[in-house]
Amino acid sequence: MSNQIDNKAQENESQATTIHCFQGTEDLLENINNKDKKEKIKAVLFDLFNIKNVNFLFGAGTSNGAIPTMKELQKCVVEKLSKDEKKIFDEIKDKNLEEILEILYFRKTYLKNNPQDKDKDNREFNTLKSLIEKIENAISQRNNLKNSLSEDEKKIFEEVKERNLEEILEILYSGKTYLKNNPQDKDKDNREFDTLKSLIEKIEETIFQKINIEIGINCGSNVQKEVFENYMKFYKKVTYRNKDLNRVNVFTTNNDLFNEYVLDYLNIDYNNGFGGGLKRSFNPARFEYVFAKKMDEGIEKYEPLNHMIYLYKLHGSINWIETKNHNSFFDIEEIYLKSEDKKPKETCLIYPTPLKEGKSLTSPYTDLIREFQKKLSLPNSVLFIIGYSFSDEHINTIIYRALASNNSLSVVVFADKDKLARIPLFSINDKRIYVIYGKDEDKTIHYFKYFVDELIPEQKQNEEDEIYKKFASMVKNVTGDKNDCG
Incomplete structure (x- = not known):
């Protein structure tokens, strides 16, 4: 009787948990108990996350439900x-x-x-x-x-x-x-x-x-709030990396402003290629800038900022417009938008449509794609792909070429392997390519929410930042400031 109960329990557990982590054509979890599979994935991701150059590629899936x-x-x-x-x-x-x-x-x-x-x-x-x-x-x-x-x-x-x-x-x-x-x-x-x-x-x-749309931690829409929280958890975990490692690069095909709102909310500095004050103009040279702080007033010694992100919006953004009203070589400006605002009269750069008004593959898209290609060509790099459907052949080609030319590049894809069957890349036995997918009871492990909640490695926060955040939280509690919606 006891054996029957144990067998039934194992059968139910097997049905509830179907997690896969392929490296090439090998499932790394094939001979591992269900209860240990998640820990194995976390161990794999921990090693990959501590590679010198970490890149993320976000697709529509990371904002799914809200957009x-x-x-x-x-x-x-x-x-x-x-x-x-x-x-x-x-x-x-x-x-x-x-x-x-x-x-x-x-x-x-x-x-x-x-x-x-x-x-x-x-x-x-x-x-x-x-x-x-x-x-x-x-x-x-x-x-x-x-x-x-x-x-x-x-x-x-x-x-x-x-x-x-x-x-x-x-x-x-x-x-x-x-x-x-x-x-x-x-x-x-x-x-x-x-x-x-x-x-x-x-x-x-x-x-x-x-x-x-309205974006913020206290927004009325539960779906939009959940997406905001997912991004918030992500940036909290990836911001604090070893100072000897390069800052994280986030590439996204999304045009929404979730990344920007969350980074502002968390007081995390980010470089998206725009600079200036009231008028923020695009300049791809800014992607080469390194943000650092002076360690000692007496000597010329610097260290990179702990909380710093490089953000690349490959398909543009709803708050980018074409304009010639400012003194800049690149006629691209980043504007402030509220959720109730109407579409600006100026051309909005919300997708790199070929031949759109004669703007075929021009700045900023060529500059952003070039940066994507450049980052993937660096030695000791990893690209985590989440929520991306591989429907953009231009981006796909860059990934394929990077794998062909950079032997030290690893690619980790969070997506249903069956849906990737049409892509030849995922049918070859290349140990640099990982595909993670499956179900953990009622949760889909290759979704952005599960990734940020369960899989992404925790990073030790800087003590100064913890003190600042604690102080800011206490001040807000005293003043009753809850105006967190964008």
């Missing part, structure tokens, strides 16, 4: 389209939103610069322009995009509505560029250009409004 996915945003876009926009959209609806925007930009540019039937091209150009604007707005708006679209805009949008918003915007940009430069039926092209322009604007506005 809609591109597929969810696309549904918002459809609701705002006019008839003409829907017609254009339907032609490319099988693409994702990025691809759709690229095509729209091309068509808009074509109509603008190559008129043959002026009225037709102008109409299509205006429709494309309107559709693009609505899609861009829809990615961050809380209301449905389709309700705001004209009939022409809906017509365009229906052609591409099956794709995600970023793909849709790429298609729209392409069409807008095409119609702008190659009009054949002037009236028709003008109409289509206007429709494309409108469609692009709607997509961009939707993206902006959906991403520009």
